[in-house]
Amino acid sequence: MKASTTFRNKKIIYKILAIVFWLLVWEGVARAAGSELIICSPLVALKRLCELVTTPEFGRAVLFSSVRILGGFFSALFLGIAFAALSSRFAVIKTLLEPITSVIKATPVASFIILAIIWFGSRNLSLFISFLMVFPVIYLNVLEGIERTDRGLVEMARVFGVGRLKTLAYIYFPQVLPFLMSGCSVALGLCWKSGVAAEVIGIPTGSVGEKLYKAKLYFETGDLLAWTAVIILVSVIFERLFMLLLKLIRKKIEGVGR
Amino acid sequence: MISLKNVSKSFGEQRVLSGLSLDIPDGGRVALMGRSGAGKTTVLNLIMGIFPPDSGEVSLPKGIKIGAVFQEDRLVEPLNAVANCEMVMKERDRKKILNLLNELGIGEELAKKPTGELSGGEKRRVAIARAILREPELLIMDEPFKGIDEQTLPRVIGQVGLAAAGRTLVLVTHSAEEAEAIGCEIIKI
Numbered sequence: 001m002k003a004s005t006t007f008r009n010k011k012i013i014y015k016i017l018a019i020v021f022w023l024l025v026w027e028g029v030a031r032a033a034g035s036e037l038i039i040c041s042p043l044v045a046l047k048r049l050c051e052l053v054t055t056p057e058f059g060r061a062v063l064f065s066s067v068r069i070l071g072g073f074f075s076a077l078f079l080g081i082a083f084a085a086l087s088s089r090f091a092v093i094k095t096l097l098e099p100i101t102s103v104i105k106a107t108p109v110a111s112f113i114i115l116a117i118i119w120f121g122s123r124n125l126s127l128f129i130s131f132l133m134v135f136p137v138i139y140l141n142v143l144e145g146i147e148r149t150d151r152g153l154v155e156m157a158r159v160f161g162v163g164r165l166k167t168l169a170y171i172y173f174p175q176v177l178p179f180l181m182s183g184c185s186v187a188l189g190l191c192w193k194s195g196v197a198a199e200v201i202g203i204p205t206g207s208v209g210e211k212l213y214k215a216k217l218y219f220e221t222g223d224l225l226a227w228t229a230v231i232i233l234v235s236v237i238f239e240r241l242f243m244l245l246l247k248l249i250r251k252k253i254e255g256v257g258r
Numbered sequence: 259m260i261s262l263k264n265v266s267k268s269f270g271e272q273r274v275l276s277g278l279s280l281d282i283p284d285g286g287r288v289a290l291m292g293r294s295g296a297g298k299t300t301v302l303n304l305i306m307g308i309f310p311p312d313s314g315e316v317s318l319p320k321g322i323k324i325g326a327v328f329q330e331d332r333l334v335e336p337l338n339a340v341a342n343c344e345m346v347m348k349e350r351d352r353k354k355i356l357n358l359l360n361e362l363g364i365g366e367e368l369a370k371k372p373t374g375e376l377s378g379g380e381k382r383r384v385a386i387a388r389a390i391l392r393e394p395e396l397l398i399m400d401e402p403f404k405g406i407d408e409q410t411l412p413r414v415i416g417q418v419g420l421a422a423a424g425r426t427l428v429l430v431t432h433s434a435e436e437a438e439a440i441g442c443e444i445i446k447i
Contacts, residue, residue: 156332159306159324160346160392170345174336253336 040222048222049229057211062234065126065208069195070238072130073187080138081180087139088146101136109133113198122202126195126209133194134187141183145176174253181246188242192235259283260305260396260426265314267300274300277314278447284319287427289437292447298430299329301447302398305428318396325394327402331381335374339364339384342373346392358387361417363410378405383414390421397427403436415439 023042030041040048052058087094104112109129116128149172157167199209200216208227215223260282267275274297282288290298303309304316306326325346333342343355359369362383368376373384382405389397399418406414419440431437437444 150332152328152330152332153334155308156326156328157345159308159326161323162345166345170337170341171334174334 036221037219038221040225044222045225045229049226052223052226052230057206058230060206061208061211062230064204064206065195065199066234066238068124068127068207069130069191072127072132072195073134073191075127076131076134076187076191077138077184080135080183081142084139084142084146087143094143097139101140104132104136109194109197110201113201116198117202122199122204125198125202125204126207129198130191130195133190137187137190138180138183141179142176145179146172148179149175174250177246177250177253181243181250184246185239185243188239189235192231196231260318260428261316262301262304262311263315263317265304265311265316267297267304267309267311275304275311279314280445282426282428284426285424287422287429287440287442289429289431289434289440289442289444290447291431291434291437291444296447298447299400302326302400302428302430305396306398322396323392323394324396324398325389325392326397327382327385327389327399329400331373331385333373333381333384333388336372338372339369339376339387342384343388343391346388348393355387355391358391358417359384362387362414379407379410382406383410386414386418390417395425397422397425399427400430401432402429403431403433 026039026042030036030039030044033039036044083093083097087097112132113125113129116125120128153171153175154167157171162170196209196212199207200213201209203210203213208231211227212224215221215227260280262278262280265275265278266273274295278297278301280301290301292298304311305318306324307316310316334345337345339359340352340355343359344350344352347355356366356369360366364380364383364387368380373381376384382402386399386402389399389402402418403411403414415436422440427440427442429437429440429442434444
């Protein structure tokens, strides 16, 4: 067996052991508390999760929230890249966006959530909030990537008479992609956290946030933890898939000409 | 005809060129030689239009196709050698790229690696291949053989000599031997 494979296997075992350790801690705390109202055991949460998965409500709620939160993410991704490109070209746009991004970054998400409820109601709240949280992250990362692109390479392309599209594909894209990837990695976690927080406050009917809110209201700790696990799972699965897609694109770009 | 008339250029307080005039006929091969800081690279940058002269005039045929080896390699390092060459070509021709790279001592395996992973001499050879594959009317080369090992150097010089046939070549070098091997007229500045 190769040394690298042994090392990877060991790492996986350590990760599993760490998870088991924390599950045992959770079990210990649940036993010590002695009340399912305060904290239920991991087994009870798992049992409740299995029950939830089989209900028609489950799929609808996951779909409702996912569509909106990911809608916010993709809108922010698209507009963040577009505005970063514009800002790198037109200083006036960069100057105009500077205070906005600073304010969004510094303002507590709860303030935006309350304002958004007043402005738009709660149905599409998570879409707006996830957009708002993701936009500055993507915009600033991509802008940094563009600004750090080697001017010498752009000059080289001009001397060689390389067209705009080719310059974009061969020079800007490979250099900006690592910045975009790091921005996406942060933004993906952020959009789920902020999106669900918005739903818990705004309580749009049929959302995951509403289920969490109701679980809290009726002290159904099992439901609360089960829904939390669902959010983590959906968020992690999407993050992994999306980052895998970006990595494949990067590999493809690095292998252009092979 | 490439023509520099009474050209001057300063960078801050430092005057690099002072009233330089130079004519390079179509198909001519010249090697600019001189001490470090004499303004050889500045002349190339003026011809390429990277910056304008402070005074005087630089003229070259409108829309002339340029292939350049810059003082730095200026390769897109996440991309491999083939992609770096493809970028400047009108039509993709992988076979042609691999053939030339091979002639310059870059085998297929090396050509598939991101250029950031190549050695200094290998990067330089990819930069030379890129300039040649552009099929330019004007070939500009700023110390193109810098960092290339002695064993590979003759074949690289040979390829540059072949590529320069029927084209205008402006070369900056510190070696009169290299300039003569390519058949350049030496101009001291």
